[in-house]
Amino acid sequence: xxxxxxxxxxxxxxxxxxxxxxxxxxxxxxxxxxxxxxxxxxxxxxxxxxxxxxxxxxxxxxxxxxxxxxxxxxxxxxxxxxxxxxxxxxxxxxxxxxxxxxxxxxxxxxxxxxxxxxxxxxxxxxxxxxxxxxxxxxxxxxxxxxxxxxxxxxxxxxxxxxxxxxxxx
Numbered sequence: 366x367x368x369x370x371x372x373x374x375x376x377x378x379x380x381x382x383x384x385x386x387x388x389x390x391x392x393x394x395x396x397x398x399x400x401x402x403x404x405x406x407x408x409x410x411x412x413x414x415x416x417x418x419x420x421x422x423x424x425x426x427x428x429x430x431x432x433x434x435x436x437x438x439x440x441x442x443x444x445x446x447x448x449x450x451x452x453x454x455x456x457x458x459x460x461x462x463x464x465x466x467x468x469x470x471x472x473x474x475x476x477x478x479x480x481x482x483x484x485x486x487x488x489x490x491x492x493x494x495x496x497x498x499x500x501x502x503x504x505x506x507x508x509x510x511x512x513x514x515x516x517x518x519x520x521x522x523x524x525x526x527x528x529x530x531x532x533x534x
Protein backbone atom coordinates (compact mmCIF):
# COMPACT_ATOMS: atom_id res chain seq x y z
CA UNK A 366 0.00 0.00 0.00
CA UNK A 367 1.33 3.45 -0.92
CA UNK A 368 1.33 5.69 2.16
CA UNK A 369 2.71 8.98 0.82
CA UNK A 370 4.96 10.72 -1.68
CA UNK A 371 8.46 10.63 -0.22
CA UNK A 372 10.81 11.71 -3.02
CA UNK A 373 10.59 14.03 -6.01
CA UNK A 374 13.28 15.06 -8.48
CA UNK A 375 14.20 18.58 -9.51
CA UNK A 376 16.82 18.75 -12.24
CA UNK A 377 19.65 21.24 -11.90
CA UNK A 378 22.81 22.21 -13.76
CA UNK A 379 25.02 22.58 -10.67
CA UNK A 380 24.20 20.53 -7.57
CA UNK A 381 26.15 22.73 -5.15
CA UNK A 382 24.52 25.93 -6.43
CA UNK A 383 21.07 24.30 -6.38
CA UNK A 384 21.59 23.05 -2.83
CA UNK A 385 22.65 26.55 -1.74
CA UNK A 386 19.56 28.07 -3.39
CA UNK A 387 17.11 25.69 -1.74
CA UNK A 388 18.81 25.80 1.68
CA UNK A 389 20.08 29.39 1.96
CA UNK A 390 17.46 31.24 -0.10
CA UNK A 391 14.30 29.14 0.38
CA UNK A 392 14.96 27.84 3.89
CA UNK A 393 14.96 24.11 3.14
CA UNK A 394 17.26 21.85 5.13
CA UNK A 395 20.00 19.64 3.71
CA UNK A 396 19.15 15.96 4.05
CA UNK A 397 21.54 13.74 2.06
CA UNK A 398 24.78 14.43 0.19
CA UNK A 399 26.70 11.32 -0.81
CA UNK A 400 28.68 10.11 -3.80
CA UNK A 401 27.86 6.66 -5.08
CA UNK A 402 29.59 4.62 -7.73
CA UNK A 403 31.25 6.39 -10.65
CA UNK A 404 30.92 9.95 -9.39
CA UNK A 405 27.11 9.86 -9.11
CA UNK A 406 26.14 12.36 -6.42
CA UNK A 407 22.88 11.98 -4.51
CA UNK A 408 21.75 15.24 -2.91
CA UNK A 409 18.42 15.77 -1.22
CA UNK A 410 16.89 18.71 0.61
CA UNK A 411 13.57 19.05 2.32
CA UNK A 412 11.29 21.50 4.02
CA UNK A 413 11.61 21.39 7.83
CA UNK A 414 7.85 20.87 8.24
CA UNK A 415 7.81 17.85 5.88
CA UNK A 416 10.28 15.25 7.13
CA UNK A 417 8.67 12.55 4.97
CA UNK A 418 9.31 14.40 1.67
CA UNK A 419 12.73 14.90 0.09
CA UNK A 420 13.62 16.79 -3.08
CA UNK A 421 16.43 15.19 -5.08
CA UNK A 422 18.63 17.75 -6.82
CA UNK A 423 19.81 15.80 -9.82
CA UNK A 424 21.90 16.74 -12.83
CA UNK A 425 20.61 15.38 -16.14
CA UNK A 426 22.28 12.00 -16.68
CA UNK A 427 21.63 8.33 -15.92
CA UNK A 428 19.06 6.88 -15.67
CA UNK A 429 18.20 9.22 -18.60
CA UNK A 430 19.81 8.27 -21.90
CA UNK A 431 22.15 10.83 -23.51
CA UNK A 432 19.45 12.31 -25.76
CA UNK A 433 16.98 12.78 -22.90
CA UNK A 434 19.66 14.25 -20.61
CA UNK A 435 20.65 16.73 -23.32
CA UNK A 436 17.01 17.72 -23.79
CA UNK A 437 16.60 18.37 -20.04
CA UNK A 438 19.82 20.45 -20.00
CA UNK A 439 18.56 22.56 -22.91
CA UNK A 440 15.20 23.08 -21.22
CA UNK A 441 16.92 24.19 -18.01
CA UNK A 442 19.13 26.60 -19.95
CA UNK A 443 16.02 28.09 -21.58
CA UNK A 444 14.23 28.30 -18.23
CA UNK A 445 11.43 26.03 -19.40
CA UNK A 446 11.35 23.29 -16.78
CA UNK A 447 8.58 22.85 -14.26
CA UNK A 448 9.56 22.50 -10.66
CA UNK A 449 7.58 22.69 -7.45
CA UNK A 450 4.47 24.24 -6.02
CA UNK A 451 5.28 25.79 -2.66
CA UNK A 452 2.53 26.69 -0.22
CA UNK A 453 3.09 29.94 1.67
CA UNK A 454 1.14 31.66 4.43
CA UNK A 455 1.55 35.17 2.92
CA UNK A 456 2.43 35.22 -0.78
CA UNK A 457 3.01 38.97 -0.99
CA UNK A 458 5.35 38.98 2.02
CA UNK A 459 7.25 35.93 0.74
CA UNK A 460 7.55 37.59 -2.67
CA UNK A 461 9.10 40.68 -1.03
CA UNK A 462 11.48 38.59 1.09
CA UNK A 463 12.67 36.46 -1.83
CA UNK A 464 12.91 39.44 -4.18
CA UNK A 465 15.20 41.10 -1.62
CA UNK A 466 17.40 37.98 -1.81
CA UNK A 467 17.68 38.41 -5.58
CA UNK A 468 15.22 35.73 -6.68
CA UNK A 469 13.85 36.21 -10.20
CA UNK A 470 10.07 36.35 -10.40
CA UNK A 471 8.13 35.80 -13.62
CA UNK A 472 4.84 36.83 -12.06
CA UNK A 473 4.21 39.08 -9.10
CA UNK A 474 1.60 37.95 -6.57
CA UNK A 475 -1.80 37.81 -8.25
CA UNK A 476 -5.24 36.98 -6.93
CA UNK A 477 -6.64 33.75 -8.35
CA UNK A 478 -9.84 31.86 -7.49
CA UNK A 479 -7.72 29.35 -5.52
CA UNK A 480 -5.58 31.93 -3.69
CA UNK A 481 -2.69 34.31 -4.25
CA UNK A 482 -0.02 33.04 -6.67
CA UNK A 483 3.47 34.19 -7.68
CA UNK A 484 5.83 32.44 -10.10
CA UNK A 485 9.60 32.44 -9.72
CA UNK A 486 12.62 30.56 -11.03
CA UNK A 487 15.25 28.70 -9.11
CA UNK A 488 18.89 29.18 -10.11
CA UNK A 489 18.74 26.27 -12.56
CA UNK A 490 15.75 27.54 -14.53
CA UNK A 491 12.92 25.56 -12.91
CA UNK A 492 9.61 27.31 -12.40
CA UNK A 493 8.50 27.41 -8.77
CA UNK A 494 4.98 28.52 -7.93
CA UNK A 495 4.23 30.14 -4.58
CA UNK A 496 0.59 29.73 -3.57
CA UNK A 497 -1.25 31.16 -0.60
CA UNK A 498 -4.32 28.93 -0.86
CA UNK A 499 -7.91 29.82 -0.12
CA UNK A 500 -11.11 27.82 -0.26
CA UNK A 501 -12.73 27.78 -3.68
CA UNK A 502 -15.47 26.10 -5.67
CA UNK A 503 -15.27 24.98 -9.32
CA UNK A 504 -17.81 27.69 -10.16
CA UNK A 505 -15.18 30.28 -9.11
CA UNK A 506 -13.42 29.50 -12.40
CA UNK A 507 -16.46 30.09 -14.63
CA UNK A 508 -16.10 32.75 -17.32
CA UNK A 509 -12.86 34.52 -18.02
CA UNK A 510 -9.31 33.44 -18.65
CA UNK A 511 -7.51 32.35 -15.48
CA UNK A 512 -4.12 31.66 -17.09
CA UNK A 513 -1.13 33.32 -15.49
CA UNK A 514 0.28 36.35 -17.26
CA UNK A 515 4.03 36.34 -16.72
CA UNK A 516 5.61 39.77 -16.66
CA UNK A 517 7.49 40.30 -19.89
CA UNK A 518 6.50 37.04 -21.53
CA UNK A 519 3.73 35.22 -23.30
CA UNK A 520 1.59 32.37 -21.93
CA UNK A 521 4.32 29.83 -22.64
CA UNK A 522 6.98 31.73 -20.71
CA UNK A 523 8.80 33.08 -23.78
CA UNK A 524 10.82 36.17 -23.03
CA UNK A 525 12.88 38.65 -25.02
CA UNK A 526 16.43 38.87 -23.67
CA UNK A 527 17.76 38.55 -20.13
CA UNK A 528 18.80 35.62 -18.00
CA UNK A 529 15.86 33.23 -17.88
CA UNK A 530 17.44 30.79 -15.41
CA UNK A 531 16.57 32.80 -12.31
CA UNK A 532 20.11 33.52 -11.18
CA UNK A 533 20.23 35.29 -7.86
CA UNK A 534 22.81 37.51 -6.19
